[in-house]
Amino acid sequence: MRNGAAVNGEQGAATWRRIAAVPHRSLRRILFRPAFLVQGLAVAILLNFFLVRMLSSVWLAHSRIVEALLQWSGVPWAIGRWAEIWPGSSAPLLRTPFLDYQIHPYYPWLFLGLTTILFLIGFRRWPAPWKPLLFSLPLSLGITLFYLKAVSPALPYSSEDFCALWYRGETYLWLLLPWIWLLGFFLLNVPLWMKLFWLALLGFYSFLWSAVRLATALATFYYLGPLWMLFFYFAFGFLADFLYIVAFYSLAVDRAAVRLYRQKEAWG
Secondary structure, eight states: OHHHHHHHHHHHHHHHHHHHHSOOHHHHTOOOOHHHHHHHHHHHHHHHHHHHHTHHHHHHHHHHHHHHHHHHTTOOOEEEEEEEEETTEEEEEEEOOOOOTTTSTTHHHHHHHHHHHHHHHHHHHSOGGGHHHHHHHHHHHHHHHHHHHHTOSSOSOOHHHHHHHHHHHHHHHHHHHHHHHIIIIITSSSOHHHHHHHHHHHHHHHHHHHHHHHHHHHHHHHHHOGGGHHHHHIIIIIIHHHHHHHHHHHHHHHHHHHHHHHHTOOOO
């Protein structure tokens, strides 16, 4: 009886392992074709070439959107110096004033206190993925406040410097987007129009969302001061870019998976 039970137990465990080891149907039924790799390489190279050629015009249009948003939010602005964003490509930098902490000396401490309270309250209530972001808020404000009190009463970066850093970071990202799409989406056996559609939609959203975020950052510096500069650069910069890329990739792969399942894709 014991031997029979042991054999049945081993067979059951083996069956469970086989079931658990079988990959999802969509994963084992995707056909890879080297032609798609060549197709993606051609698209990525062409898009990078045209973006570099049109980069000055792209950033000029980007600045016009930011100017309109600043005008709408009541933030005074002026065209500052031109900066070289990419070799051979320059863009106008926007100059906006900051809230003067010499006139409002208690504002930095108030902001730090409020964000610390927010972190302590949200630490138990918010989901775990949000906790690092919550902590980065008082941390970045505390680092900037320490600099203002211990090193210099003014930050070494102006709004023009912030724009220049923003433009360069977004330029590198836009140049990388086709290559990210190449590795993650162009290798799938879906029509070329579908790949180009999602890539174009991602590029348009990236451009528009970049302008909105930059305008929001400059407006925040005007109304609340430069204490928020470090947080906005990382949370509204790199983190926001990462999140929308993942979101668009998930949506695109979901649509592609539906099509691949209908095509009954199989390994070659």
